[in-house]
Amino acid sequence: MTSIVLFGPPGAGKGTQAARITDSTGLPQVSTGDMLRAAVKNGTETGMAAKQYMDAGQLVPDSIIIDLIKERVLEKDAQNGLMFDGFPRTVPQAEALAEITEVSHVISIEVPDERIVERICGRYSCASCGAVYHDTFNPTSTEGVCDQCGSKEMKRRADDNESTVLQRLGAYHEQTSPLADWYDAKGIFHRIDGDRDIDQITVDILQALE
Numbered sequence: 221m222t223s224i225v226l227f228g229p230p231g232a233g234k235g236t237q238a239a240r241i242t243d244s245t246g247l248p249q250v251s252t253g254d255m256l257r258a259a260v261k262n263g264t265e266t267g268m269a270a271k272q273y274m275d276a277g278q279l280v281p282d283s284i285i286i287d288l289i290k291e292r293v294l295e296k297d298a299q300n301g302l303m304f305d306g307f308p309r310t311v312p313q314a315e316a317l318a319e320i321t322e323v324s325h326v327i328s329i330e331v332p333d334e335r336i337v338e339r340i341c342g343r344y345s346c347a348s349c350g351a352v353y354h355d356t357f358n359p360t361s362t363e364g365v366c367d368q369c370g371s372k373e374m375k376r377r378a379d380d381n382e383s384t385v386l387q388r389l390g391a392y393h394e395q396t397s398p399l400a401d402w403y404d405a406k407g408i409f410h411r412i413d414g415d416r417d418i419d420q421i422t423v424d425i426l427q428a429l430e
């Protein structure tokens with residue numbers, strides 16, 4: 221089992237790129253953010269424990285995240301590895317992941333802080349298939365209709381507002397960015413300029429994965 225990690229601040233484009241490279245990598249995308257939002261929606265114990273942190277733009281405690289991942293890797297489609305998006309976010313999470321799977325590449329999508337707020341505040345997604353769009357940078361071809369599946373129901377995340385984004389960015393710099401050195405020391409950390417066209421970034425990521 222050999223996995224890939226997509227790394228970067230909130231709004232860097234991890235989910236957008238994950239959806240575009242999953243066919244090439246053959247690895248299922250695992251977003252801890254999506255898993256947590258599903259848990260909140262379903263009212264599970266994990267969801268009830270995580271909600272307060274997510275609403276405040278803080279990281280959910282490591283033990284909760286690590287338990288989620290331990291369960292996820294037991295699923296059948298995880299046999300050949302997974303493509304993690306938004307995990308790990310702390311050094312203890314990365315240490316736990318190293319016990320579970322080999323990580324061949326960490327793809328770091330680098331976007332300056334001043335771009336993040338506009339990215340997050342314009343984000344919306346298809347309520348049916350999850351495709352991610354942006355009001356200005358990546359709108360649907362026909363307004364209000366999903367390009368991927370044709371659904372007309374779009375949604376926005378409750379935590380995609382300016383004040384929560386600033387909290388999330390603070391958590392990223394304090395708790396997540398130290399992981400860059402941790403992975404760099406292992407020689408598997410690839411920096412990609414994420415402040416460009418979505419297509420160009422995809423090309424660079426696929427090249428880094430070769």
Ligand code: ADP
Pocket residue numbers: 228229230231232233234235236237339340342343344352353354355357358414415416417418421
């Ligand atoms: P993350 O998963 O890292 O939080 P997303 O993939 O959800 O980020 O992207 C955040 C927002 O920015 C979305 O609205 C997306 O459409 C938009 N976006 C993604 N990549 C780019 C890019 N290269 N340039 C401009 N906007 C982008």
Ligand code: ADP
Pocket residue numbers: 229230231252253254256273274275277278279280281285305306307308309310313388
């Ligand atoms: P984004 O990439 O836009 O920050 P995510 O969907 O990855 O958003 O995460 C949303 C929220 O879920 C985070 O602000 C945090 O509260 C929680 N979360 C997601 N993944 C993790 C993780 N690996 N560790 C701790 N908290 C997490």
Ligand code: ZN
Pocket residue numbers: 346347348349350351366367368369370371
């Ligand atoms: Zn859709």
